[in-house]
Structure formats: structure tokens, C-alpha cells
Amino acid sequence: MCIDLSFQPMATTTQADLSVVTRQFRALSEESRLRIVDLLRVGEQCVCDLQSALDIGQSLLSFHLKTLKDAGLVTDRREGRWAYYTLNTDAFAQLEEFVGGLPSKRLAVLAARCCG
Numbered sequence: 416m417c418i419d420l421s422f423q424p425m426a427t428t429t430q431a432d433l434s435v436v437t438r439q440f441r442a443l444s445e446e447s448r449l450r451i452v453d454l455l456r457v458g459e460q461c462v463c464d465l466q467s468a469l470d471i472g473q474s475l476l477s478f479h480l481k482t483l484k485d486a487g488l489v490t491d492r493r494e495g496r497w498a499y500y501t502l503n504t505d506a507f508a509q510l511e512e513f514v515g516g517l518p519s520k521r522l523a524v525l526a527a528r529c530c531g
Contacts, residue, residue: 442483489503
């Protein structure tokens with residue numbers, strides 16, 4: 416008896432959705448931006464704290480934060496002259512849903528053994 420392990424997507428991904436996900440993955444494809452995301456996992460951070468933790472210049476940090484913000488992965492708020500950044504959890508949930516909906520290698524191997 417063969418068990419059907421074929422991939423059945425829960426919903427069709429639109430071209431617009433793929434464009435957003437592509438922009439998000441591009442933003443995450445740089446180590447410094449991943450380090451920023453990692454620092455923001457614990458909660459909102461002041462830009463001065465991010466600069467200190469990353470030991471990079473203000474202009475380079477601003478560039479990375481703008482890239483993450485343009486991709487919708489972080490949000491900011493201003494308080495006086497300081498900017499505070501936080502992760503956009505909805506954007507990361509969207510990425511998690513996209514990646515989680517991909518067929519896993521293990522399922523492909525099981526399907527090949529069973530039905531090959």
C-alpha cells in the first residue's frame with residue numbers, strides 16, 4: 416500500500432505575495448541584517464543600542480535598518496531624537512507560512528521509497 420505524500424499547498428501564492436517574500440529574503444540575505452533581526456528578537460531596541468552591539472557606523476546601520484524596513488520586516492517609532500526598532504511579527508509569520516508550506520526533503524525521500 417502506498418501513502419500519498421504529495422505536496423498539497425493550502426493556498427495558492429500570488430505573484431504579489433512572491434514579490435513581497437522575495438524582497439524579504441533579499442533583506443535577510445546579509446549577515447549584518449540577520450544580526451539586527453537577532454538583536455530585535457528580544458524586543459524593541461534603540462538605534463544607539465543596536466549600533467553599540469553591532470559595532471558599526473551610524474550610516475551603515477541606517478542603511479541596513481532602511482533595507483529591513485523597506486522589506487516590511489521591522490518597524491520604527493520616534494521618541495525625540497531617538498529611533499526605536501522592533502520586528503514586524505506579521506511579516507515573519509508570512510515568511511514562516513511560506514517556508515513551512517514547502518515540501519520537506521524527508522517527505523520526498525519517503526515518497527520515493529514508498530511509491531518509486
